[in-house]
Amino acid sequence: MVANTRDGCKVIDPDLAQGIYRGGCTNGLADGYGKVSGASSYRGDFQAGKKHGTGIKVMPNGDRYAGHFSEDYRHGKGVYVWGDNTQWAGDRYEGEYQRDLRHGWGVFQWGSGDRYEGPWQNDLRMGPSVMEIRRAQAAEASGKSVKAGGQVCAEVQLGLVDRQRIRGKVESVAGENVQVRIVEVEGGVASYQGRVVKAGDMLSDAAARWQPCGQN
Numbered sequence: 001m002v003a004n005t006r007d008g009c010k011v012i013d014p015d016l017a018q019g020i021y022r023g024g025c026t027n028g029l030a031d032g033y034g035k036v037s038g039a040s041s042y043r044g045d046f047q048a049g050k051k052h053g054t055g056i057k058v059m060p061n062g063d064r065y066a067g068h069f070s071e072d073y074r075h076g077k078g079v080y081v082w083g084d085n086t087q088w089a090g091d092r093y094e095g096e097y098q099r100d101l102r103h104g105w106g107v108f109q110w111g112s113g114d115r116y117e118g119p120w121q122n123d124l125r126m127g128p129s130v131m132e133i134r135r136a137q138a139a140e141a142s143g144k145s146v147k148a149g150g151q152v153c154a155e156v157q158l159g160l161v162d163r164q165r166i167r168g169k170v171e172s173v174a175g176e177n178v179q180v181r182i183v184e185v186e187g188g189v190a191s192y193q194g195r196v197v198k199a200g201d202m203l204s205d206a207a208a209r210w211q212p213c214g215q216n
Contacts, residue, residue, distance in 0.1 A: 012049040013072055015040045015059065044069070061085050073099045095120065121194050128209050136208040148173050152180060152210040156192045164190050166197065167213060178207045 009025035016036045023034020029049035036042045044055015051057070051069040058064045062085050067078020074080075074097040082088040088111075095106020101123040108116045108125065116129040128136070132155065150170050155163045164187055168180040182201045189198045197203065 010049050011036055011046070013042070013051060016042055059083070067097070075099055124191060124194060126193060133208065135211055151213045153213040154210050156190050166190055166192065168203070171202070173207065176207055177204060178210060179204055180210060
């Protein structure tokens with residue numbers, strides 16, 4: 001399905017299928033600057049019927065993206081704010097995208113006040129948040145740092161913004177790095193630092209990402 005102006009100019013994005021388009025048109029396809037109004041809305045640049053250039057798109061649930069598009073994908077720099085009618089209300093991401101996935105450098109701000117600034121890869125953050133770092137620093141300051149033989153836990157990203165816990169046993173410690181054997185993964189499997197992990201796997205990781213279980 002496609003959105004149409006009264007003269008039949010088409011927009012490819014299915015989210016905008018029930019909307020009304022007004023703007024530039026070439027060979028029956030939206031081209032140049034235009035607007036679509038409906039359950040979802042968009043205003044910005046088009047090329048050959050696709051969002052391409054800069055623009056602002058608002059989804060039916062209130063989510064809002066403002067930034068760069070390429071062939072209908074969020075691609076380049078942009079800001080995504082989750083709507084008030086979602087479980088992630090108040091969360092916000094600002095940074096780089098690659099074909100709809102957060103990829104490159106970006107900042108995620110949780111409604112809870114936690115914050116992560118750093119690299120992303122295929123929609124996953126590649127490091128700890130501010131609160132995770134503070135918990136690790138507090139544990140170390142109180143003498144509860146990660147030690148060989150100890151049970152440790154870490155929180156990983158599940159989907160867009162939810163968290164998932166994994167538990168492991170420290171096999172060895174070498175400076176700021178640890179070898180952790182995974183004992184339990186909440187939900188059975190998790191994506192951690194760009195790798196799928198499950199019980200029994202061995203991880204080489206930064207000690208700061210792990211805390212003694214019960215201290216998270």
